Amino acid sequence: MDKRQKQVMDSLVRVQAFLDAHPATGTLTYTHAREMLDGVVDRLRSYAGAQLTGRSQSRAELRRQRDQIALLVAQHIRPIVTIARAQIEPTSDVGLPEGLKMPRLPLGPTKMLAVCDSMIDAARPHQAVFEESGMPAEFLAQFVAARNALVQLMGGRATQVSTQVAARTGLRVQLTRGRRAVDRLDAIVRASYRRDETVLATWAQAKRVQLLPGTGRAGEGAGEGANAAAATSRIAGEGRVLPQAA
Helix, strand or coil, X not given: CCHHHHHHHHHHHHHHHHHHHCCCCCCCCCHHHHHHHHHHHHHHHHHHHHHHHHHHHHHHHHHHHHHHHHHHHHHHHHHHHHHHHXXXXXXXXXXXXXXXXXXXXXXXXXXXXXXXXXXXXHHHHHHHHHHHCCCCCCHHHHHHHHHHHHHHHHHHHHHHHHHHHHHHHHHHHHHHHHHHXXXXXXXXXXXXXXXXXXXXXXXXXXXXXXXXXXXXXXXXXXXXXXXXXXXXXHXXXXXXXXXXXX
């Protein structure tokens, strides 16, 4: 949840508090619009929590990917490259096969997988030579297992990124629904308290979104009011809808 979204969320919570303190009068009722508003606030909190959790877990998955890449280099790639180099006579014009060369580091996970696959394929025909030079009998199987572990970590991070994207979309949808709920409530509040300027002023303050510094404040002169309207229009264009000021 970014700063603007949090400001809208705060305004919706203030509206809830206002409704608790100032019930509708006569035959008017907040029931349906209030249920909509309460559902929006609950979902916003849920999406905000999912977004934070997803971001934290995504960072943890990224750290695990880096650790796994370091393990692949230290325990599998570097020993294979070292042994392969040792098989070439110092005076020989024959160089290392491309698949057995040390990659230029650092590498991201996708490129690291390509390097692993190439090196595993290049080393397999010479497995006996590597074993005679000190590599364990199962070194290729261990290499493949470490490579597959990186694939699993990449899948875990992709899941967390998807969670963040879904939460971000959900936040935008619920903020739009919150705007609609406030619009409905606005008509009821104004009708219920049409003769009470103090309550109407409290309502205006409750539903107003605190704009970011530099965007102007509504109700402080025609020019500043135009700035606030422009800021509101800009936010709406970005997919963030603000409740209208009184």
